[in-house]
């Protein structure tokens with residue numbers, strides 16, 4: 001758990017990113033089961049529910065994420081299950097409710113992150129999502145500000161680059177969309193020095209676009 005005033009929720013983080021022109025799967029906060037169902041009905045199914053708390057950093061680790069919910073009954077059940085697993089894992093945590101968002105189609109999973117280096121200041125990281133980044137540490141870094149040219153190079157630098165080009169029948173990821181997203185994140189970070197850490201993990205990349213499905217911002 002982190003100090004609650006420093007961690008922005010996914011809903012708050014995505015709202016800031018959206019305002020900065022960074023594509024996100026928009027999430028809405030529901031403070032009750034009833035609200036979660038009515039937001040889902042408005043949004044259209046399938047939806048995803050996630051715990052919303054400034055004290056829960058890794059939502060899925062403790063049963064805080066329910067994917068692919070196709071009707072109101074499933075949403076109601078998911079709401080109760082999320083709350084009870086989180087209360088068990090973090091008995092002290094204050095829970096705002098759940099975020100509701102559309103279930104995104106599968107894409108190539110990539111991540112973009114920002115952390116601050118004591119010498120160089122904000123540094124952006126790019127890599128493929130999932131185990132490739134965790135186990136193989138197949139990532140590239142650039143110091144902010146990251147130009148379009150830097151973004152181009154940092155994407156091509158990772159060993160997993162062929163995966164982005166489309167591998168064994170898998171759809172390719174739009175490299176121009178990823179370059180644009182990285183430059184926008186760099187500009188966002190530059191304009192907001194109060195951001196200590198940022199994580200877009202994962203971003204789903206498609207042949208024509210790239211969208212962040214999860215976002216986390218930590219303030220100084």
Ligand code: ADP
Pocket residue numbers: 025048050057058059060061065067101102103104105201202213214215
């Ligand atoms: P956390 O990283 O806090 O555990 P995430 O929001 O990243 O939680 O959700 C966990 C996983 O669920 C993601 O890595 C992604 O594969 C999947 N996921 C999350 N949100 C969506 C969404 N809107 N559409 C499709 N899949 C999603």
Ligand code: MG
Pocket residue numbers: 201202214215
């Ligand atoms: Mg995540």
